[in-house]
Amino acid sequence: MPDMPPPARPEPARTPGAAGLVALADRCVQCGLCLPHCPTYRLDRNEAESPRGRIAYIRAVAAGQVAPGAAGDTHLDHCLGCRRCEAVCPAGVRYGELLVGARAAQAARRPLSARTRAVLALLARPRLLGLLAGLQRRLGRWLPASWQPVPAPPASAAIAPARPAAPTETLAVFTGCIARSHEAGSRAALARLLAAAGIATTEPAGQGCCGAAAAHAGDADGAQALAASNRAAFSGQARVLCLASGCQDTLARALGGVAAVEDALVALDRVADALAFRPASRRVALHLPCTQRNVVRSDAALRRLLARIPGLDLVDLPDTGCCGAAGLHQLAEPDRAAALRAPLLEALAASGASELLSANIGCRLHLAGGTRIAVRHPIDFLAEHLA
Ligand code: SF4
Numbered sequence: 001m002p003d004m005p006p007p008a009r010p011e012p013a014r015t016p017g018a019a020g021l022v023a024l025a026d027r028c029v030q031c032g033l034c035l036p037h038c039p040t041y042r043l044d045r046n047e048a049e050s051p052r053g054r055i056a057y058i059r060a061v062a063a064g065q066v067a068p069g070a071a072g073d074t075h076l077d078h079c080l081g082c083r084r085c086e087a088v089c090p091a092g093v094r095y096g097e098l099l100v101g102a103r104a105a106q107a108a109r110r111p112l113s114a115r116t117r118a119v120l121a122l123l124a125r126p127r128l129l130g131l132l133a134g135l136q137r138r139l140g141r142w143l144p145a146s147w148q149p150v151p152a153p154p155a156s157a158a159i160a161p162a163r164p165a166a167p168t169e170t171l172a173v174f175t176g177c178i179a180r181s182h183e184a185g186s187r188a189a190l191a192r193l194l195a196a197a198g199i200a201t202t203e204p205a206g207q208g209c210c211g212a213a214a215a216h217a218g219d220a221d222g223a224q225a226l227a228a229s230n231r232a233a234f235s236g237q238a239r240v241l242c243l244a245s246g247c248q249d250t251l252a253r254a255l256g257g258v259a260a261v262e263d264a265l266v267a268l269d270r271v272a273d274a275l276a277f278r279p280a281s282r283r284v285a286l287h288l289p290c291t292q293r294n295v296v297r298s299d300a301a302l303r304r305l306l307a308r309i310p311g312l313d314l315v316d317l318p319d320t321g322c323c324g325a326a327g328l329h330q331l332a333e334p335d336r337a338a339a340l341r342a343p344l345l346e347a348l349a350a351s352g353a354s355e356l357l358s359a360n361i362g363c364r365l366h367l368a369g370g371t372r373i374a375v376r377h378p379i380d381f382l383a384e385h386l387a
């Protein structure tokens with residue numbers, strides 16, 4: 001593996017208080033350039049459902065200029081946290097930070113629902129979640145059918161065995177919450193790919209949910225507790241690979257000063273010269289999650305990797321906006337989540353693809369709930385075509 005400087009290790013995240021929220025919001029110059037990029041504004045054509053409207057509401061409440069109300073809180077609830085606004089903002093508004101702080105303030109005055117607390121409690125216990133997820137009929141009352149674990153991807157039998165090579169390096173892998181059971185096949189695929197490049201993987205014990213769902217729901221204490229567990233679990237590791245683009249930013253902030261976090265696709269791209277792929281014989285569609293586009297920015301690495309598969313018929317799905325998954329949004333707002341997903345699924349159906357690749361587990365679960373077409377992590381597909 002070529003020598004590369006380790007990714008930057010950001011400082012652990014702190015939730016901004018009222019003064020911090022005002023300062024963050026004051027960076028907004030109200031230009032409105034973000035509005036056409038906001039999926040909820042595109043859905044409702046309502047200023048209050050736009051980044052600018054939400055920032056104004058957050059600032060006014062934090063500054064004590066207006067009392068929080070049900071209408072403003074609902075518009076804040078609808079925010080997907082996709083950070084498309086942040087990616088295009090010319091003023092550098094750190095919208096993700098603003099949203100997490102605003103949701104924490106919101107939760108302090110408006111307690112989380114019993115259902116949200118129950119789901120967060122489950123996500124904080126990945127082993128229990130894995131056990132419960134196996135009880136499909138019972139769990140169907142609590143979570144969508146698509147959240148139930150699937151066996152290894154159908155094509156996994158075709159995955160080539162790892163070519164033995166003396167490992168020159170060992171990298172830690174993040175297992176997450178629902179991904180612990182649901183994404184086990186993808187982590188095995190990653191291990192096969194890296195083994196072919198002479199890199200071993202390890203899954204340190206004691207790790208758990210990244211805390212993104214808790215932070216976005218306003219449970220700052222829960223998110224901090226999960227961050228502390230992960231800091232202990234990954235202590236002593238130089239680099240941690242993450243397969244879910246929706247988890248990476250929160251995990252990286254939690255591990256600030258402890259270990260560097262890197263997208264598994266970026267790590268694979270760096271060693272790709274050591275990998276050989278056999279031809280693909282089917283049409284495959286590609287979905288780029290918001291967090292992969294706007295936060296992790298591993299889409300270029302993914303495209304380079306897929307371009308190494310000879311004859312691959314890859315169809316780019318149009319960017320119709322967020323798929324609607326957005327952490328707990330798909331559970332809290334199923335109708336809005338389905339409306340946001342619909343144009344993407346229509347494009348998928350029209351593409352003629354036999355499977356869909358997406359690098360974020362939340363998106364995959366949500367998309368799989370609306371189509372019969374197989375939805376897989378790109379790493380599964382890459383490992384299947386390892387020569
Ligand atoms: S693009 Fe940035 S500065 Fe302009 S309205 Fe949106 S958040 Fe505010």
Ligand code: SF4
Binds near residue numbers: 038039050083084085
């Ligand atoms: S995070 Fe996404 S949904 Fe929320 S305001 Fe920004 S663009 Fe809109």
